[in-house]
Amino acid sequence: MHYVTVEGLTKSFGTKPLFKDISFHIEEGDKIALVALNGTGKSTLLKIILGKEMPDEGKVWIHKDVTVVMLEQQTGFDPNKSIVENIFDQDHPVLNAIKNYELLTEEGAEPDLEQLTAAIARMDELNAWHFDSKVKQILGKLNIHNLEQLVGSLSGGQQKRVALAKVLIEIGFEHKHVLLIMDEPTNHLDVSMIEWLENFLDQEKVTLLLVTHDRYFLDSVCNEIMELDKEQLFIYKGDYENYLEKKAAREENEKASVDKARNLYRKELEWMRKQPKARTTKSKARQDAFYEVKDKASQKVQDQQLELNVKMTRLGGKILELKKVYKAYGDLTILKGFDYTFKKGERVGIVGKNGVGKSTFLNMLLGIEQPDSGKINVGETIVFGNYSQSGLEVKEDMRVIEFVKSIAENFPLADGTKVSAAQFLELFLFPAEKQYTFISKLSGGEKRRLHLLSILFRNPNFLVLDEPTNDLDLPTLSILESFLQEFQGCVIIVSHDRYFMDKLVDHLFVFEGEGVIRDFPGNYTQYREAEREEDKKKAAEPKKATVETPVATTTATEPKARKLSFKEKRELELLEKELEALEKEKADIETALSSGELPFDKMEPMTRRIGEIIQLLDEKGMRWLELSEIEG
Structure with a gap:
């Protein structure tokens, strides 16, 4: 079924064009990712499809039986x-x-x-x-x-x-026919929630138009990528890897085409200068063609790659060490005697459920919060760069270039040369015309990019990145990843972006709760694979227990090796029977209540009983889950 047709869509803000004469179709079952640099029209295009904004030219047709539902960045809830x-x-x-x-x-x-x-x-x-x-x-x-x-x-x-x-x-x-539009749905979700959402969207078989920076999520959910670039729309069938390959080939072709036009332009320019004022029909046609070649030759082929050989502040022998660090908030234990010494060039990822103290840990490293006991010793040469979730903080509205220059006029490179604030902004995809925009006029993603730029411009040698990928577009993420891969200092990353973590970290601090932090040697995907293998071993342990002598384990693994006692096994067996009986009783009462044939004196005790059953199911269900997890 045909859901949406977009034909000849053009939209500008003032003198700045966002896109020109773009067209595409959405069919039932399509799962499309929309990719573009922040500030180039993604959100505007979505609003036009929703009917919240009007295009300058072109039209949008939506099938009368299709309902469009959107998850927006701003929730629009009534707080009261x-x-x-x-x-x-x-x-x-x-x-x-x-x-x-x-x-x-x-x-x-x-x-x-x-x-x-x-x-x-x-x-x-x-x-x-x-x-x-x-x-x-x-x-x-x-x-x-x-x-x-x-x-x-x-x-x-x-x-x-x-x-x-x-x-x-x-x-x-x-409705049966729904077009679901989602703008960054994985922001503020932990990894287990993201994986559940991937499965949910696959099972629901929805038609989807998606904006996301999470490349694993994109690969799992989408089968087509649309990219807004240089005011045009490019469509790629397939996954993210295919998109990168096809885009690279397209850009190479564009570069060759522009180079060819420039060579022809030089020849034609020489001919134009030699022309007499009198024009023949033949020379007039050639002159008209000359201006077309000129337009083509004038195109900029932008290579969105960061090429900075940074002159980083030298790291001394002592970087950062934690000795017997304890930290708790009431009953919540965050660190329990944590010891660690950071080495030069270390790249650490931090993972764990929300609320286990990851942000508090970062704040203690930065000196924003103090431990309850123990020592955190920071080397004299350490210059922290803190990319926090609080975002960009500007005391008064400033132009982008003024804000960067307030940090420094130039950025030093390893070869002794310097990059000006304007050149640095260009490298981070802020063209000259954008640099004189007031910060308040930037999109949310552009503000995040400027925040990132402002931290790197201070030339730190120890980066602390707390959810750096939220609201960043894919081109900016590619730039950040390239920068971090060449960065010689230390990096700590807290992120739910699995692709980003896999590409950059060497090992993980796994926050397991109750003050336990496990140092895992590998990236996030390797950690998840190890977890699955561990779960399989746990499931096999009860069978082996009857024929094998238990092996002594280290203190760190003892809680995971715990098995159910005889009493707990008996409790689990009884719970399964009780839950089954309660479910049956609940179903019988619901059938009786809905029959309409019960006398009033019997209806009241039955209604009271169903409330008791619901409470019992909740309590016994939670206990059953707890025991089942221990059993594996």
């Missing part, structure tokens, strides 16, 4: 309303029924029996149980639990996850 009110804000009977039922059965709630009975009957009437199960899965996987919490009290990352949940719930029930 709860999570559940913002998620289920549409007046749709199925959504209203699920919303009512979820609020009545939320953990800790004591539902009115009559209301619960009515809610169950309404769910039966609309056959909404399947959708309710999907809603629970989505909310659970995105770690959204307290549904009555006000959205205004959530962090930016939590709000983004609520927005994602709202969109995924909407596409599940709204």
